Amino acid sequence: MSAPILELTDLQTHFPVHSGFFRRRPAGTVKAVDGVTLSLGRGEVLGLVGESGCGKSTLARTILQLVPTTGGTVILEGKNLTTAATAGLRAARRDLQMVFQDPFASLNPRLTVFAALAEPLRVHRVCPAGDVPARVAELMTLVGLSPAAAQKYPHEFSGGQRQRIAIARALALRPKVIIADEPVSALDVSIQAQILNLLASLVRSMGLSLVFIAHDLAVVKHISDRIAVMYLGKIVELGPAAAVIEHPLHPYTRALVSAIPVPDPDTERTRQRLVLPGDPPSPINPPPGCAFHPRCPFVQEKCKLAIPPLTPADVSREVACVRLGEI
């Protein structure tokens, strides 16, 4: 196997939290990303799933160095981004693009879509100035929008249409790696299918590598080679996509898989769910030991003692659960 294009080693992003009337007293830290080690192969699609608030978006923003790293390294094609100077970062950003979770906030309302797509092309001199309109038209068509619509402003589009514009923008520079934070959550299934096919074909034809964050496990399974499951800032399970969804090993992954809504009214209304008791824990005062233990149906005393490391469960899978093999 060739060297990975992106390598994260023991990555940590902590946010200080303050309390008190004037919010001056530091009250602790939110360990939004807490020791993530992952690698992304060339042309690989890595799915990232996990509870809301577990740190997926923060991990994405940390990879792009949009938030300060507390510890660990991000290495893109051998370059360490965590120590890179601004110029180095700018160059790296061309190769590393992000599609943000919130398309409403990531598009400038005062720019037409044409301007939004042309800007990165001009700034990075991707093509001769005369070719910019043609390239913009090509990008619009690529994401299933009519090129004529590029003359409109973001507010004139529906939610799903705006999300496609955000994807077109990320594709404009032909990056090597795209971090897509819930890129299809706002789309109807037929356009979602178009975007998924599009991303999959870019992966095949351009050797694009993709980190794909989503809540819809069927979608993640469809597009990913491997899936990483996150819980409270840590990876708790990592393995081949089909194996993780069909035979989840970590109790949290099991709960997640059992909560997938099935598009069939009879199945959906009769099936048994593994409902998780309690709320997701506070990332400020995480429970001792395994962070999932207060909600875990298989919990034992030993789970409360130490944080379980990610350990190989078989040749291709890693799981962070001390009861692995017993349950």
Next chain:
Amino acid sequence: MPLLTVTNLRTSFHTRHGVVRAVDGVGFALERGETLGLVGESGSGKSVTCLSLLGLLPSPPARIEAGSAMFDGVDLLRCAPRELRAIRGRRISMIFQDPMTSLNPYLRVSEQLIEPLLIHEKISRPDALARGLAMLEAVGINDAARRLHQHPHQFSGGMRQRVMIAMALITRPELLIADEPTTALDVTVQAQILELIKKMQRELGMAVIFVTHDLGVVAGLCDRVQVMYAGRVVETATTHTLFRAPLHPYTRALQRSIPGLQPKGGDLHTIPGLPPDLARLPPGCAFAPRCEFATDRCQTETPALREATPGHAHACLRAQAGEI
């Protein structure tokens, strides 16, 4: 009598590029306690339908051209702004599609959450805060007592969405209009929110209009489903019928596009072509240019929504003629 009866709603945007017919003759009735799912192509007018009912579209460019929306004897499209505001805050709540733009970044979550209570109910601040806290806990926000006093940017995307849901449910409305309320949530939290909505329906007889792309959620939650394409309703049926015996080619194509839980590899089914430009709708059926069954007649004649069996209506000429 239904709680809400919408008849022939037509909403357009008058823009530099012409008149965009975003909603073109939408109608439905909703009983107390009933859940209606609204699904369909992105840009088909689902959000504009919801926003029209609540008078929340900026005008200009938006204009409600025709229709009525009778809510318990009041026409929402014609009543005085004051009356509409009173209904909107208390009896009808809406959860918006974009949580970040609808929360005020400068105000603590607590203030935004209890605002509707302070405006519409005779309630003291401490009591309102107590109810706000209980509501945050009900939507699964951990450590709610501390979270209550934070600002929206300190919340993750999914947590902000749950704040929106808490805000919408806090006044115990008779009608909840939820525009993709769980899209940003992971499946376990989504399951929890859907349970909460069902519980409030049982307890309060709340009716729900639920806009979603997730046909799995529709299958579990909705009594009836309305499928939209290019501003029109193309099919409406009970959830069971719609999944078992869809008649409109668009509905059928939609179902085939769902990624199943089958292994990776192979392209997903998609609908060829682009969604139509609503400012330049072609004559005939708007779906015809992308429809595998379209004939010449479909390009010229505009199909009307007709009942195939009681409660199951669709707008496909060929299916109505029994040809497909």
